[in-house]
Amino acid sequence: MEFTPKQLELKRENHYVWANYLRNWSSNNSSVWYTTKKLKIANDSVKAIAKEKDFYRYRYITEQHLELILFISKQSPEELQKHHKLYLKPFLQLQEVESLYIKSGKNDKKVLAYIEAFKSNTIENLHTEHEKDVEIILKGLQNYDLTILDDLQNTCKFMNYWGHQIARTKPFRDKIIASQESEQLQKIYKESWWFISYMFGMNLGKSFFETRKIDKHCLLINETNEDFITSDHPIINVHESINENNIAVPSEDEADFFYAISPKLGYMINRSNRFKKGINYISIDFVKEINRKLAFYADQYIIGTTETQLKIYKTFVGKRLKFINEIKSNQVNKTKA
Structure with missing residues (x-):
């Protein structure tokens, strides 16, 4: 079987969030606002972010x-x-x-x-x-x-x-x-x-x-004056009973998974009764709650439509993983002691 030169090109820059999906947050179908590793805010092509060699x-x-x-x-x-x-x-x-x-x-x-x-x-x-x-x-x-x-x-x-x-x-x-x-x-x-x-x-x-x-599949329409952001971990469990400062595994019923399809549209797969099956119009309080949680569970990148919006949420970025690492470190120290 013969392979074309194109097929033999090595794809080494692997995006772990679909670059074309991130274009939904772009005003020019190319660049987006995002947070850097040092929590600065930058604007660059979607091809430059949420990837690892x-x-x-x-x-x-x-x-x-x-x-x-x-x-x-x-x-x-x-x-x-x-x-x-x-x-x-x-x-x-x-x-x-x-x-x-x-x-x-x-x-x-x-x-x-x-x-x-x-x-x-x-x-x-x-x-x-x-x-x-x-x-x-x-x-x-x-x-x-x-x-x-x-x-x-x-x-x-x-x-x-x-x-x-x-x-x-x-x-x-x-x-x-x-x-x-x-x-x-x-x-x-x-x-x-x-x-x-x-x-x-x-x-x-x-x-x-x-x-x-069994689950409720919900389309969430955002007509508020704040956009959904997205992140390098774009689908997260946002069930209201989950304590973010706890590493306990949620129960099967504590499962409300959210995905921002675009700044004005979200999709949820719910076990709770928070939203009815089908189309729902959501409040600005919900948008702010989701954006904070997306930032909290992100590793490095949150992506938004404006620099101003990211300034609000960047302080939450990376806190979840930092919390897990601190607990593991404390457990290791106790074992050594």
């Missing part, structure tokens, strides 16, 4: 990595375990092929280019496909057309995208890694994250799809 790139799977991946997979229903193994198999095969190729002593530039492209591009390409799957759905929702989700295939695609957009981000990774008990386990998690995150995304997407008739 080689974030989704394959890393060699040792026995330790494989044990962790399979252990996590085994917590899932058998059907999902089969899917996990199906997606994992090509990477294990690649390892075998690369090992045999190295032992052969050959040096074929085309073969090496294919191997490197597979390592860098495979997971990134999967996320690109999920994004393409929901383009038409998101456009429909922006026209307040909820009937687009009457099609079961569309709902399946949207929930799959939803699950991955939760699990694929850097803040989600850092939160999961920080919650692990030892530095060694944290290290193995981080090295395996390129695949673990994709498993988590599959699991979450399937779960949201299966509970679609």
Whole structure:
């Protein structure tokens, strides 16, 4: 099978939030206001933010990595375990092929280019496909057309995208890694994250799809004088009972997941009765509450339509992860003492 030069280009700058989605906060379809690592406010292209080099790139799977991946997979229903193994198999095969190729002593530039492209591009390409799957759905929702989700295939695609957009981000990774008990386990998690995150995304997407008739799917129209912001962790649980200064895992019923589709439109999947199923018009108090929570759960980036708005919320950025790390540090110190 021949590959084009384009297919062999390495996709190393991996966005963990869809750049085209962030354009909804742009006045020129390119640049947005956002917070920097030092909590300054800047304006730049959506292509420059919410990304990390080689974030989704394959890393060699040792026995330790494989044990962790399979252990996590085994917590899932058998059907999902089969899917996990199906997606994992090509990477294990690649390892075998690369090992045999190295032992052969050959040096074929085309073969090496294919191997490197597979390592860098495979997971990134999967996320690109999920994004393409929901383009038409998101456009429909922006026209307040909820009937687009009457099609079961569309709902399946949207929930799959939803699950991955939760699990694929850097803040989600850092939160999961920080919650692990030892530095060694944290290290193995981080090295395996390129695949673990994709498993988590599959699991979450399937779960949201299966509970679609239990949950309330709500379209939230924002006609207030304040826009929704978004962040590097754009889908968060905003259930009112959750104590942000607590690392306890919420119960199954404490689940109101919010996603800002645009500055004037949000989507929620609720277990509570906070909003009715279908179209809702929301208050400015709700917008402010959501924006504060989005900033609180963000790692570095909050994105908005104006510099002025980000000045209000930037003081909350990164506080959740800082809180988790402080608790872990205190636990380690107590153990040493």
